[in-house]
Amino acid sequence: MAGDQSTKTEARLRQAGLRPTRQRMALASLLYAKGDRHLTVEELHEEAAAAGIDVSLATVYNTLHQFTEARMLRVLAVEGSRTYFDTNVSDHHHFFIEGRNEVVDIPMGNISITNLPEPPEGMEVAHVDVIIRLREKAK
Amino acid sequence: MAGDQSTKTEARLRQAGLRPTRQRMALASLLYAKGDRHLTVEELHEEAAAAGIDVSLATVYNTLHQFTEARMLRVLAVEGSRTYFDTNVSDHHHFFIEGRNEVVDIPMGNISITNLPEPPEGMEVAHVDVIIRLREKAK
């Protein structure tokens, strides 16, 4: 039934310690309805508008940051001025298509990195990011 | 003798098709005097000022972009709002120290990535970036 989806979303928010407000529910639904996604604030804002959900840009920013702190999202370190958010929080890597500014997941388990160097004294590894930058093949 | 360094810098600029102006010479000297470096525009601007070289911020931006096009520099894809430039153009990877916003080279040849996935149809790999994010170890 239709209620199931929003019930799940609400549970997810509560678990994260966030009150399930209209806006959070709406944004979370958009984010998690279609599987793993990579988007910018701007994109999500437009998507929300298109879906008839009238949230301010500032609220999208705030909300995505709250989601990130709650580990419902990850921030992607792709070069460029915009911040990409990734709905897939698990350990995985990315293709980045230059010229198109598009982020694509690299199928899990495909990459292994060997000979990882020791971190310097007193440091520990927080995360390893691999970004494979692609361009369209010249023909 | 003192002239050697600037002669080399001038040659480097000419080879890149850039006229060796005062500002370019000065910035290039700062960049390449101390081995491989990672810096932001702001940092280089301050360094120049400290060295008594009075360049405008806009010129630093313009110059670093020109150097990048000339492949004398590389832009680093570290998350965050600032752009890092790397004077080491060869193929290598980086540590990024969170909280300190510091970039450190990973000694060459230490990392190997296996099982690199096939790029999608019609795409080719432009570059592979590995960023190992470090944090200070809790004690």
Added chain:
DNA sequence: CTGTGTGCAAACTCTTTGCATAAGT
């Protein structure tokens, strides 16, 4: 001289913040 490069200030983009209003529990 002639064409490029530079400096400045203003414009721009993306993002964050302060504060009054609105909504959740």
Added chain:
DNA sequence: ACTTATGCAAAGAGTTTGCACACAG
């Protein structure tokens, strides 16, 4: 009711651009 979230508009960072002046060849 009481607390937390939202919206708006304004501020803030980092970066880019347009145009007059200055310098390199």
